[in-house]
Amino acid sequence: MSRMVEDQRAGIQVSRRGFIKGCTMAAAALGLSETMVPKLVEAATSPKRPPVVWLHFQECTGCTESLLRASHPDIGRLILDIISLDYHETVMAPSGYQAEKSLDDAISGNEGKFICVVEGAIPTKDGGIYCKIAGRTAMDILDDVGSKAAAVIAIGTCASFGGIQAADPNPTGAVGVTKLLSGTPVINIPGCPPNPISFLGTVLHYLTFKRLPRTDQLGRPLFAYGRKNHDQCERRAHFDEGRFVEQFGDEGHRQGYCLYKMGCKGPQTFANCPAVRFNDADVWPVSCGHGCVGCTEPDFWDTMSPFYERLPGVTIPAGGRGIVDAATSKGKVILGAAAGAVGIHAAVGVGKKIFGNNEDE
Amino acid sequence: MFYERHQVWSVLLRLFHWSFVLSIVTLVITGLYIHFPWTNTMVIGNSYFPVATMRYIHFVAGFVFTAALLVRIYLLLFGNAQERFWDFLPITPRNIKNLFKTLGRYLYLNVGHEHRLGHNALAGIFYFLTFLVAAVQVVAGFFMLYPESVFWQKWGTMLFVSQQQGRGIHYLIMWYFGVFAAIHIYIVVWNDIFSRNGLISSIFSGGKYISEDY
Incomplete structure (x- = not known):
């Protein structure tokens, strides 16, 4: 050649x-x-x-x-x-x-x-x-x-x-x-x-x-x-932890959080965008702060719109709040219940002391 | 033969025991999954999140474990006579004597048997060790759960230096609990057979049965 x-x-x-x-x-x-x-x-x-x-x-x-x-x-x-x-x-x-x-x-x-x-x-x-x-x-x-x-x-x-x-x-x-x-x-x-x-x-x-x-x-x-955009997405960890952009331009958007709540259809879209990217500048919509609209899927104009709203059917573990946050609030309840049980135990013990009704002796 | 029933374990201690048991079983299963996710990775296209779900269950169970441990620490100080630590740790002449007697008995040496309402001193040592190990496990767990928290960073780096070492120790301690559970169940069954005091049912009912012969 x-x-x-x-x-x-x-x-x-x-x-x-x-x-x-x-x-x-x-x-x-x-x-x-x-x-x-x-x-x-x-x-x-x-x-x-x-x-x-x-x-x-x-x-x-x-x-x-x-x-x-x-x-x-x-x-x-x-x-x-x-x-x-x-x-x-x-x-x-x-x-x-x-x-x-x-x-x-x-x-x-x-x-x-x-x-x-x-x-x-x-x-x-x-x-x-x-x-x-x-x-x-x-x-x-x-x-x-x-x-x-x-x-x-x-x-x-x-x-x-x-x-x-x-x-x-x-x-x-x-x-x-x-x-x-x-x-x-x-x-x-x-x-x-x-x-x-x-x-x-x-x-x-x-x-x-x-x-x-x-x-x-x-x-x-x-x-x-062969693979979903969602499974190759660089923002996937934010999805799993429940860190979402709630509004374009908000703090989460500036932090590069997950665009799922902004209507990203990456979880339903099979493409290689996150891996191959476009324009020789290593960009694709999500890397620019915009959700995936699912353009590689059949009938995406009908099934993927409204583009800026979430789709039903993708269940996020722990109700979409992020597992750490959800576990933290559950943990507070659990620790509170334990504290309550201890409090009752202590109150009964003190009560028995005061009223002299101690069966243990 | 005449047996007399004695109330040994309070409601709170029994609650501690069973929430500790259930949380440990849950933590070991979910923890092993997080360590080595065994589900079929080739299933793609479904929106289910096995790792995130397992981690969530692990975290919640971790809080149950922590709460149970804190309750037990409270009972070590303010529980009933059998629940307080000086009743079963070999820090009194009575307990040191009991420690050697128990060892002899478990080795099938005919050294005589002292019947106790609460824990024997050998069990006491290992229960206390287990609480210490559990505390280390809790610190390692929260160190990994809240990696950005200054509080847990302070404790975590002090005990484990790095996240990776904390994770390694967290994993090794899981095996301690597995070994503990195996020995614990074996000895409890052994005692239930040879001591005939209703040891197994005591953790459900709170009562033990002491025969007049002793």
Whole structure:
């Protein structure tokens, strides 16, 4: 490999150091040994790597933005460099008929070989007329492109589960990719936006091992969505001890206490945010003093809101006051009862002395 | 054979005994869990908090243990004749004599038996030792429960230097209580069989039975 990995199509350059670094980050996210990094690098630079078609439906392009505008530019460039991106409406040069032609070119002759990335939900109501590109409905495009792909990666919560479009009352009947596509393996990388590392890890896993990573029941890769945010949270100890932020800006907030009472949905949310973090600045919402809104979960707009209120169903030991405080107040009662018993004993003893009714003698 | 019933243990002492027993059993079980949480760590996705719950129970039981100990210390000074410490500690000629007699009896040496209403001097030594050990245990416990408290820091660092050493000693003392319980129950049953004074029931009813033969 030359010192600079060049991508002629996009004219993007990634330094070798940045390239290896990105592959190493993805290997770490996947839970792979560092000895696997050369294999990832080899797979990522193989000329036979599969082309990628990136479809945009009902979405805000936030997922693409989060990839491209990562503060560490290498991640976004690395992704664009690793995958032979043949069609991506946001970043490609052609438009109009030329754009349509590049989609056709990417698919024809590559049936069953290319990867299809879907960003955004697909409206199904009234024949899917609420999202049309080049006169075709999103349903039609997905059916056409998705069924010919080797695998589909649904990036973002919209493509995975419908996202905000599918929120009640879901006027356009929006759904995620898995609801519509059968026959093609689909993997979901939900999040609003998802972590670019999770996407990169999934792509590199596919390129290296020729198959998608293991997933949970919701089709999310276990390496990124295998554990709850709550169980990896740096503020977890405050939860267990019952030290909560009661109001934004209060003393507890300044002390970095648990945001559970401010509506944090970390206990219900499977993601790798506390471990992998965002923007190459080691941040995620909770580290900035804001609760998790559960954006990687299905129907999170409906089930996780109101975002600033607690959810029922998470029982905190000792009624949420913190076990030390609760044990302290219980302890006061216990010690008080003991003092009372001693007091009664002493009073009876003194009484017997005074009234001379001492049976012990 | 004619037996005469004597009231030996006050209500407060019996309350002490049983709250001490229950708190020790609870503390040992929850304490062992905190030391080595044995539940299945692979269960994820449920909002149950085994460690926090066990610690909470441990703390509450610790307060019961402390309260019981304080009651017993009060009774050492202000209890009835059998409950006060000078009745059973080998600090009087009578008790020193009893200590050797009890040792001889437990070794099945025919040295004669002095029947006592309260504790014998050998038991007395170990009960007193147990109270001292329990006090150390309580200090270690509160040192760890309130690590930021100046009061407990003062006592804790004086006795154990660091949290880690306090924790280690707290753990070792747990085994003292286990060993104590095993020997205690063995000797109580032994005495119930060979002394025939209703020793076991005395800790429920407060009364012992002394035969005229003695």
